[in-house]
Amino acid sequence: MPEETVPWHAESPDPAEAIRERSVLLKLSYRLLGSLADAEDAVQETYIRWHRLSDEGRDNITNPRAWLIRTASRIGLDMLKTARARRERYVGEWLPEPVPVANGWSSQEASTVVDPADRVSLDDSVSMALLVVLETMTPAERVAFVLHDVFRYTYPEIADVVGRTPAACRQLASSARRRVRAERRTPVRPAEHAAAVRAFRSAWQAGDLAALVEALDPDATAIIDGGGLVSATLAPLHGPAAIASFFLGVWDRQPDLAVGEEIVNGEPGLIATDRQGRTLAVLALATTDTGRISHVWVVRNPRKLDAWRWSPTAPDR
The missing domain is CATH 1.20.140 (Butyryl-CoA Dehydrogenase, subunit A; domain 3)
Incomplete structure (x- = not known):
């Protein structure tokens, strides 16, 4: 035991x-x-x-x-x-x-x-x-x-x-x-979840609105936690269009952002870092049995990122 x-x-x-x-x-x-x-x-x-x-x-x-x-x-x-x-x-x-x-x-x-x-x-x-x-x-x-x-x-x-x-x-x-x-939702195999996360990341990095919307479930929601210390939406985002627009807006405001794949709370997720490799956000995601992202939880509050302060797997630039 x-x-x-x-x-x-x-x-x-x-x-x-x-x-x-x-x-x-x-x-x-x-x-x-x-x-x-x-x-x-x-x-x-x-x-x-x-x-x-x-x-x-x-x-x-x-x-x-x-x-x-x-x-x-x-x-x-x-x-x-x-x-x-x-x-x-x-x-x-x-x-x-x-x-x-x-x-x-x-x-x-x-x-x-x-x-x-x-x-x-x-x-x-x-x-x-x-x-x-x-x-x-x-x-x-x-x-x-x-x-x-x-x-x-x-x-x-x-x-x-x-x-x-x-x-x-x-x-x-x-x-x-x-x-x-x-x-509780229908269980998704780890490989399918990882593929969905990867598709979300690729579409986000490419700035591809259509692909990002396609990666999201029609009933998808996103929650961003900034704690009043950094910029974040104060209410949940609902629907692929609103979520995709928000994430592409982030990319427009910070084009040097790097997004890498990490294990977040035991599941494939994403980590966003700046040019120095400092962690700016950690993303946990949930997937439906259709292979699309149903929930995006983004933690930006710097007080909640101490365990992620520097990312050893920050993507090469």
Whole structure:
């Protein structure tokens, strides 16, 4: 069973090795919060609380991993509650913070036998599409869903985090699951998704309006997150014509822009850089079973691009 999916009651490491759980805590916190910066803060606070315990207090914790995960989950729940008010004041559209490549953010599926219709793998759970859906959930729904459907924890264990009964936690996860199912689309093979992303990129770079419109689904939408710090549309763009015109306008205003292919949240995406290789935007895209782009999520807020500050794969000029 992968490290991330070890139940809380499983054998745990020696307390002196608790720091080694940081990777698990970061993966959990990112899925709970949709922000790598917030996830880092949550993990740091978790360890602060761990080190504030007396030596006797730590020695009395029979399962350090369980304590750390439970504490990080509670911190994440509290942060989600305050984040709602903060995001209401956000300038324009808010998007989750993108992360590079799948390495460190995904894993093999748990060995627990679960109905495929009722589970989300760790690979799927880091996709921008799912993270956007998670933003529509209440804090308690999100925590219950992530802990149960992604990390395979039991409802009694989740109840200990959210302060509700196991039955209530089951209802929270069920409600969250319905939201996910409502947004779920026909799966697209990775090669088809990559081809659609490549077609979008080629049309954009060529300045070909007709080809760019053709690459987009008739019901396509685009969201650009600038956070009020850089230029961005304040409302979603709807339809191929509006989206294509926007992206070609970007190209006209910045002709030295370079667009390369990157793995964004575990799936093929795009990264836009300037002449020095500095990242200006990260694009995550979703594809329909017709081979066209249905969603474009563009993160331009520089505070969300720390993990992408410089692109080692910036295209040659």
